[in-house]
Amino acid sequence: MNPIYFTPGPSQLYPTYQQHLQYAMDLQLGSINHRSNVFRDIYKHTDEQLRKLLNVPSTHSIFFASSATELWERILLNLVAEKSYHFVNGAFSKKFFDFAQLLQKNPMQIIANDGQGFDMNQVEIPNDIELICTTQNETSTGVYTSSTQLSLLKDNNPHALLCSDLVSIAPYSSIDYTKLDCTFFSVQKAFGMPPGLGVLIVNHQCIEKSIELKKKGYNIGAHHTFESYQKNYLQFETPSTPNVIAIYIIGKIAEDMNQKGIDNIREEIKLKAEMLYNFGNESQLFTPFVESETHQSDTVIVLNSSVDSSIIINHLKEKGFHIGSGYGSYKKNHLRIANFPATSVDEMNQLIELMKEFELSYL
Amino acid sequence: MNPIYFTPGPSQLYPTYQQHLQYAMDLQLGSINHRSNVFRDIYKHTDEQLRKLLNVPSTHSIFFASSATELWERILLNLVAEKSYHFVNGAFSKKFFDFAQLLQKNPMQIIANDGQGFDMNQVEIPNDIELICTTQNETSTGVYTSSTQLSLLKDNNPHALLCSDLVSIAPYSSIDYTKLDCTFFSVQKAFGMPPGLGVLIVNHQCIEKSIELKKKGYNIGAHHTFESYQKNYLQFETPSTPNVIAIYIIGKIAEDMNQKGIDNIREEIKLKAEMLYNFGNESQLFTPFVESETHQSDTVIVLNSSVDSSIIINHLKEKGFHIGSGYGSYKKNHLRIANFPATSVDEMNQLIELMKEFELSYL
Structure with missing residues (x-):
């Protein structure tokens, strides 16, 4: 793959x-x-x-x-x-x-x-x-x-x-x-x-x-x-x-x-964003950086990372999933995950499962 | 082709x-x-x-x-x-x-x-x-x-x-x-x-x-x-x-x-340019626009066209050879032929033969 x-x-x-x-x-x-x-x-x-x-x-x-x-x-x-x-x-x-x-x-x-x-x-x-x-x-x-x-x-x-x-x-x-x-x-x-x-x-x-x-x-x-x-x-x-x-x-x-229909595309992105934020809300290692829900982006989800972000980024990369590090001074403390139309609900699900597995093995 | x-x-x-x-x-x-x-x-x-x-x-x-x-x-x-x-x-x-x-x-x-x-x-x-x-x-x-x-x-x-x-x-x-x-x-x-x-x-x-x-x-x-x-x-x-x-x-x-070697590329372009200018020098319909040889470009050869340039351009296009019209006010009076590394001596030869045939049939 x-x-x-x-x-x-x-x-x-x-x-x-x-x-x-x-x-x-x-x-x-x-x-x-x-x-x-x-x-x-x-x-x-x-x-x-x-x-x-x-x-x-x-x-x-x-x-x-x-x-x-x-x-x-x-x-x-x-x-x-x-x-x-x-x-x-x-x-x-x-x-x-x-x-x-x-x-x-x-x-x-x-x-x-x-x-x-x-x-x-x-x-x-x-x-x-x-x-x-x-x-x-x-x-x-x-x-x-x-x-x-x-x-x-x-x-x-x-x-x-x-x-x-x-x-x-x-x-x-x-x-x-x-x-x-x-x-x-x-x-x-x-x-x-x-x-x-x-x-x-x-x-x-x-x-x-x-x-x-x-x-x-x-x-x-x-x-x-x-x-x-x-x-x-x-x-x-x-x-x-x-x-x-x-x-x-x-x-x-x-x-x-x-x-495909722009409404369908938007619904799919909304769903994938909810999946990611739900993961963040339940996670002990990776919590949403933007606290106010009205200001949380659905297309670029930023999570605080309690572990050096490069550790999980490299772990996911080995599994074939590339995600972004934090920007600038947040490089090690944030994960940035794009939620664009090119990735499917299934792929987002796989990514989240891998992050959950990482968290379980890490804690 | x-x-x-x-x-x-x-x-x-x-x-x-x-x-x-x-x-x-x-x-x-x-x-x-x-x-x-x-x-x-x-x-x-x-x-x-x-x-x-x-x-x-x-x-x-x-x-x-x-x-x-x-x-x-x-x-x-x-x-x-x-x-x-x-x-x-x-x-x-x-x-x-x-x-x-x-x-x-x-x-x-x-x-x-x-x-x-x-x-x-x-x-x-x-x-x-x-x-x-x-x-x-x-x-x-x-x-x-x-x-x-x-x-x-x-x-x-x-x-x-x-x-x-x-x-x-x-x-x-x-x-x-x-x-x-x-x-x-x-x-x-x-x-x-x-x-x-x-x-x-x-x-x-x-x-x-x-x-x-x-x-x-x-x-x-x-x-x-x-x-x-x-x-x-x-x-x-x-x-x-x-x-x-x-x-x-x-x-x-x-x-x-x-x-390939830049010298070989340059020699090939030089040769193709000579072929085109020789054609122009002998042609009655298509003569070099730039008269001074020291100022004649080897990579963009411009020929005066005694016939409406669109006639020969369309004729050549039907044969699979695209050449340029004159620029701006010269649109109908010039042909512009690129002589870049992407085309071969053989292809330039074919183009010139087609132009010669056109000229023969036209005169």
């Missing part, structure tokens, strides 16, 4: 990934021109399938970049003249804030302790803030912010554009795109693909803001500006030669997911 | 590409962590093989981005405070200049008419220029600038950093890296891979310049800064999750090319 990756990205490939890759090779998609009808049809298909899967309305465009990290930069350059606001509760939301500092966007931040979330009704955001940056699923600590809370944030702050990093949660969370101006994610998490593609979903207000900033003389960058994205998108092209094969495959995987 | 792509990128895949891809899948490289030893060993191997193939000395580091287009931006942000200088003789060198304008780098340009090159001894570059940007092989028009001319440019202008875009020519040209501070290329040209990876090769002066600009308060961007690249490179890591599989495969293809 091949090892199974429960790592929080790169992660287990979606079961149909390899067959789509083989078909892409058979179609010679690695050699096709990105300004041809073959490519335009691919982009159109991927756009349709992602739109259906994520429930994206026609107010929003779907663009491609190389990674979510690149997109942090593009979003800040294109949507902020002077001031952004950041919800920081872990390493990745902090990096988004750090990018804003490097790009000299005078960012403000509200910080929650690691493992804790925010109550959006308690947060006051100044009137001069142009962009609010949130991270729905903090991959480093497994803290989740509900879509309802994100929508509330927009209701309370209609003066600012609202952006949410959906890395490690899309397509699991159900987003109300009438409230979210800008979202993005990378494909090596819950879409079960190798890294190399980022997806950006923005509405017309974002594109207009970017054009306005450029007109006013702000440096919005040269590559992947929202204006160049949109201009090319109108004919299902990209500003420059993109990762054609990844754009093809994410469309096919979204199609597979649509056929 | 599968169609053969003589298009100037994306182009024919290198003959060993698919076997390396399959092996990458077998190794589950799509799921591995980019901060693991498995990835570090991949980066190290690719670094070694590219270094050997391109004769890159230890003064230079090798970094990865998503495309050459992205790298235009990164290079300008990291190496220019106030002023860049651009050799423009076609659409792609012009885009490099356009990026500098968008990034507000007060760029200067010297323009050659389409199809013409430069004599570097005739060019005077102001003393306040920080970065000289050249394009060794202008993919839009098939104009080549010799490595000797590039070196001469550095000898004449030691005050500036010298950059050359090697898209559509690396690894064919032999570069003297004691003269070139910065070079870059994408993999969907002469390396015979699908798009999705750019390669950047810079020396210590470039990294120091970037650090100096940041210290002085210039906005050098947040993603893929030269400082973050170098810091990660020292342990064979990347600033963020990269296109792992493409980094693996370019290392394997470089290894294949090293085994």
Whole structure:
């Protein structure tokens, strides 16, 4: 049996990934021109399938970049003249804030302790803030912010554009795109693909803001500006030669997911998450790091580890199950377990049984 | 028989590409962590093989981005405070200049008419220029600038950093890296891979310049800064999750090319180029666009087409041979034929025979 990756990205490939890759090779998609009808049809298909899967309305465009990290930069350059606001509760939301500092966007931040979330009704955001940056699923600590809370944030702050990093949660969370101006994610998490593609979903207000900033003389960058994205998108092209094969495959995987049904996918993830948290609640060695249930992520489950995490990680690896260590300073004290659509209920069950066996032998 | 792509990128895949891809899948490289030893060993191997193939000395580091287009931006942000200088003789060198304008780098340009090159001894570059940007092989028009001319440019202008875009020519040209501070290329040209990876090769002066600009308060961007690249490179890591599989495969293809021998690869390309130019010199319908032999590219051969180019392009496509149309306003008047390592002498011969047959039937 091949090892199974429960790592929080790169992660287990979606079961149909390899067959789509083989078909892409058979179609010679690695050699096709990105300004041809073959490519335009691919982009159109991927756009349709992602739109259906994520429930994206026609107010929003779907663009491609190389990674979510690149997109942090593009979003800040294109949507902020002077001031952004950041919800920081872990390493990745902090990096988004750090990018804003490097790009000299005078960012403000509200910080929650690691493992804790925010109550959006308690947060006051100044009137001069142009962009609010949130991270729905903090991959480093497994803290989740509900879509309802994100929508509330927009209701309370209609003066600012609202952006949410959906890395490690899309397509699991159900987003109300009438409230979210800008979202993005990378494909090596819950879409079960190798890294190399980022997806950006923005509405017309974002594109207009970017054009306005450029007109006013702000440096919005040269590559992947929202204006160049949109201009090319109108004919299902990209500003420059993109990762054609990844754009093809994410469309096919979204199609597979649509056929399975997003509700079924969400139910399965919910079930697997409950299994893992139940294990954590009963375990003496591995307890949930995020205490508040409303902030516990269903897609990246972080457990405190009373034993050096490398011991159980290596033990599980020998059995063919890869899980993640803690992030940064939590490396030895946490386990991070991805719960993405690519792994089955049965596989999650096997993983939990192995962890139980480990605990029994250890205690 | 599968169609053969003589298009100037994306182009024919290198003959060993698919076997390396399959092996990458077998190794589950799509799921591995980019901060693991498995990835570090991949980066190290690719670094070694590219270094050997391109004769890159230890003064230079090798970094990865998503495309050459992205790298235009990164290079300008990291190496220019106030002023860049651009050799423009076609659409792609012009885009490099356009990026500098968008990034507000007060760029200067010297323009050659389409199809013409430069004599570097005739060019005077102001003393306040920080970065000289050249394009060794202008993919839009098939104009080549010799490595000797590039070196001469550095000898004449030691005050500036010298950059050359090697898209559509690396690894064919032999570069003297004691003269070139910065070079870059994408993999969907002469390396015979699908798009999705750019390669950047810079020396210590470039990294120091970037650090100096940041210290002085210039906005050098947040993603893929030269400082973050170098810091990660020292342990064979990347600033963020990269296109792992493409980094693996370019290392394997470089290894294949090293085994074949770069001299043999260059001789084969030279021979195929001579075959094509000989055909053009004898043809009544298809004559070389670049008249000066010293400026004729061996890797992207552009021919004037006395017939609407789409007629012969479609004719050849029906026979299984894809070639490129002219770029931009030359769409109907030019043919662009890629002469990369992925196609054999025999295949080039077949293509030329088909073009001869077409000409005979047409005249």
